[in-house]
Amino acid sequence: MYNSSLSPQQFLDFIQKFSRLYPESMTMLIEQDSNNQYWITYVNESFKTFFEHTFEHKVLASSFFTLQMGTNLEDFLLQKGEVIEPYNKQITIRKKTILHTFNVGVIADTTTQHKVIYLSFTKVISNEMYCSLMDHNLDPVITINQSGQIINSNRAATSIFGYKQDALIKLPYLELVSKRDKLKLLKLIEQTLEQKQPIELNECSIKNVEGRTIVVYVKSIPIIDNNEVKEIQLILRDISRHSESGKTVFYLSYHDQLTGIWNKHALQEHFKEEERIAKCRGNQMAIILLDLDRFKKINDSIGFNKGDELLKKVVQRLSTLSDANSQIYRQNGDDFIFLLQQSDVNNTENFAEKVLALFKKPFCIDELELNISGSIGGVMYPSDGVEFDVLLKKADQALRYVKERGPSTFRFYHSKMLDTSNNGAVMESHLRRAIEKNELSIHYQPQVDLDTGKINSFEALLRWNNPKFGLVPPSVFIPIAEDSGLILEIGDWVLNQVCIQLKEWQIKGFIDVRIAVNISSKQFKQEAFANAIRKYIYKYELNPQSLELEITESSMTNIHETLTILEELKKMGVIISIDDFGTGYSSLSYLKRYPIDIIKIDQSFIKEIEQDEKDEAIAKTIIHLAHSLGMKVIAEGVEKKDHVEILKEVNCEKAQGYYFSRPVPIESITEMYFC
Template sequence: MKKYRESVAPFADYQQLIQMNPFDAVICLRKVDKKAFEVVDFNDKLLSFMELQDKAATNAERFFTKQCWLQLSNFLNEEVHTQHVLKLGTGLHERAFAIHVQHFSNSMVAVILREIKIEEKPYLQYVEQHVDPVLTVDLQGRIIHQNVAVTSALSKEKHSLIGRDIFSLLESKYINEFKLLFAKTIEGSAFGMPKCLFKDQLLSKEPFYLRTHPTYYNGVVIGVHLFVKDANSFMNDHEAFYYLALMDELTGIWNRKAFKEHWLHHLNDKKQEHKQAALILVDIDRFKKFNESLGESKGDELMRMFSQRLNELCYSKCSLYRYNSDEFIFVLKDATIQKIELTANAILDILKQPFMIDEQEYFISVSVGISLSPADGKDLETLVRKADKALFSVKEHGRSHYRYYREDMTAIFPNEALMEAHLRRAIEFNELSLHLQPQMDLTNNSINSFEALLRWNNRKFGFVSPAQFIPIAEASGLIIEIGDWIIDEVCRHQKEWQSKGYRPVRIAVNISPKQFRKENFARKIKAALKKYEVPPELLEVEITESSMTNVHETFSILTELKQLGVYVSVDDFGTGYSSLSYLKRYPIDIIKIDQSFIRDIAKDDKNEAIIKAIISMSHNLGLEVIAEGIEELIQVDFLKRHHCQKGQGYLYNKPLPVETIVQKYFVS
């Protein structure tokens, strides 16, 4: 404030306008008597708009030039909704200003001056004298101007909205949709919103049609004009139909069509030519299970809640789109690494709070892949594909985090022959490693066994999915050499842990059918146990049902293994070829229920009956039961009720590197 701070309480809100308005000159005056006014405050724009007689004077007549005050003093005593033009100078040097007078009380008044230029005059007349109410807001949503129609529509008690936050005036149900329009309008496009309503029935008692237009100053968007129009006019507005075509029907956010059109607009924007943009692809982890358990209606409700929560993260340079049924894309413009990671972490953090459906809590996790433009490309198809590659890598490494696209994610093996060639050297180049996944004892929540899982980090192509290389290893016969390496590694770790005094735990090793059927298989197991002096009860040999097609061969091999003292388990039980009668015939210790059965607990009565039958039958045969793929507490509750001894899955932990397992379960 420049003058009389103690006098401005009646229009404190207007002080913000004085500082914020970048294109209007604003001066606040206090009426002393019928003709005399004192200058209370003014912004710097006034100094550039006109010559002042004495800018330090408090008396308005001495403050303004004589030419200016003669005109202005006549305007000040007229009605609030009157529009005037102030002319200063003469001839070629004449300048004209549109004058808007805003009364705050009997004594307080503000004068807003906007210079009229020839090319701007029709546009200013359109806004200032528009028959519909028009509000002008800055880039933060603060109202900095209202036209005559707004003032006329307001009550005497609420005769000014200037200085108010437009978002705070909206009814809550319209805020998210308005934020989307506001962000897009700032980017330079006009939009229409079919229905909108202010609180306390400001300007309209019924929902109205809201049109947004960007406000330019020196070629730069500095705000938004908001036109309040009759709701029926929406149906006559071709842009309204265009707007509807760009919105996702279920969630109300931008759809895939909008994503493509907005990206094309971004590419054509010269101002963005040398700035980085980011595509953040968000995929809901296993959303299908929610639809299956909740039903379509409740699943849609959850999707709307999810999208609204994501939408809270948007700002003027960050837009959200629904790309597929369970995939969303954020587009960040002028994106620094700090902004990108801030957004990615915010996405993960905002989902830590549950969603409430019918008073029941549901948690949603997401995997996030990121690609950058122009580094990873400019065309949308390329950027989405690369973000999807990064997303796939996230899912391969445990979900619920984010990764940037890397070239080695795309540089997959062009053919199986090349993959096989690299796989043959994987052991030699120390590219293979083991990850261990804990198995939880459901009776006492302790962990005394793990499953070993193979990982391959190729020197040229990076991490390769087991789903890619295991079939190649099987078909080429390399699986036998790799399987021998795994057994050796497991026994080596067991020996190391014993020497360090760690508690004994059992480790399960997956054995392929080809490896299992080799006539020297049991002898290799025996040699590894002897080499590292590992007690046989600390090793579990895990075979699949497909390994047991030959009854006599299977019985012979399993008998040899049992004579060694190792544990034998059947993996993925219920998905292969075996008959239940085999369980009674073979020397088996453990049954592992396949995750496909566990996934459908509480969704399928027949499925639950099968699980109960497997557990009951196994107990009658003296077998231990381990449930695979546990992800939800409701699954644990069911398994505990039916006395399943152990469980493993992402609910407890993902497969982790051996070093991490040691720190997490042995050292700490």
């Protein structure tokens, strides 16, 4: 509004001058006219807002002061001829039912044709009123300065903390907060200073003088002066009475119910906080994702209850590596995550090796000894990404890459790794048509007689070459086949192809040759499985001893059903072997009960047999045990001459692995061994 008798330039000079003097105040300009009447010719926006008046036209000052402010204008006027000096008055204005006290600065100028008076209204909260509000608040209230020192507190605060006020005022506020919640409260203070507005914290644990923990709700209130937060009031409401149920909810929200460690929800929250700290300090972080190899098979074989006990035992070992800079979380089932703070590439690699080393010793569940290994994929913050979901996805890609190329190892993510997680559904649709499109094939790996060096048996291994995905590793497509149920159709196709090959060899006079076929748990548990094998033998007129069925330990959960099926197969004359022995249901009782011909030692015991005394001891024990029960032994994963020499020392009958030959197409087998 501009209703002044002053020239525009004089008016502008007045407003700019006094706005600089009183930037935070409500301001008013009053001018005297030729009839000695005083008019309000200017007010700022905060004045309009407080009095809820537009002031579109000039207003008679005496009426406004009497009606709206409850005082006389004359109290603020300087008489003509007086020496003009700025001075302050105090005024209380009732607005509706609330009293507001203002310091009023008054400056007059009589150098113009008519007197001009400038008034500034600054709201006042008296120290007495402030102290009364503090002391009579039933909730504890403490006031802290910008450096975090307690500078004031009310009676309720001294009561809950147990300190005398002079002792409490000397403390930094963080000393009253439990260790686990210091970062949370520090973040609240930082947000209050930054946003200049109240912030709430639903739950925070504080300690009293005796060290007892009290759970409080916290609200911060910034005390602002000249647009700067000078102090912060913290209102602390004791919610300990309600916190027991709240603790239960909190615990369930952030902890894994089976193992008691942090869950993925907790990881997401912790990552936000650690990421903020890492960004401020320029630190690196790492996420490593651990998956237990073959856990599903073991779980199926020993039952869910024992499987849960195994997971608890695994967590107990993993937790030995957890410290202030490395926290463990359970993502789901048999997947675990470590969040490593202030960790570079070398530290992360060393940590991953320590994790893998924890699986060297078997896990004991009741009387069972279970051997299990783990595979790990890792990512680095910020080089692999800064967002939690992106980093976790990349860690999963690295993990899948590891599992495709052999378990019990660790790899960092790199951009060339195939994202199989996105391709799962598409891959399944392609796999459904793989047989009709002639994309499946069988490669054969020879099993070498360690005594004579001769070869008269092979293991049939399935391969899939797809136009979209290329050569897909069995570790990728077999789980998809099992989960989708396609494993039954694919398993029948493999059995049929192997029987056709055996028939062809028999026609050519290669009578004493045997092929071993892997049988999935779902195949073996089919009601008519034994009859299906019988039909293949009759259809192709095979010597039953030329067909070996490799059964996994996880297929043998039901003793009665397993015994019935195995006895039917033995009556036909089929050879029965136990695949991956020692990685599943390692109970010795079934070896005595079931009609088993061959035990195959899992490659995890062979891989480092020449340098790990425990692996060597386990392998030798399995061989001696099998021989004492009248069974033969085949060692898998033989890759070195040292492996062969150790196995020969204990009379292991056969071995297979890259030391002798990779799995090769049937054409190569015929050319290498039957020509």
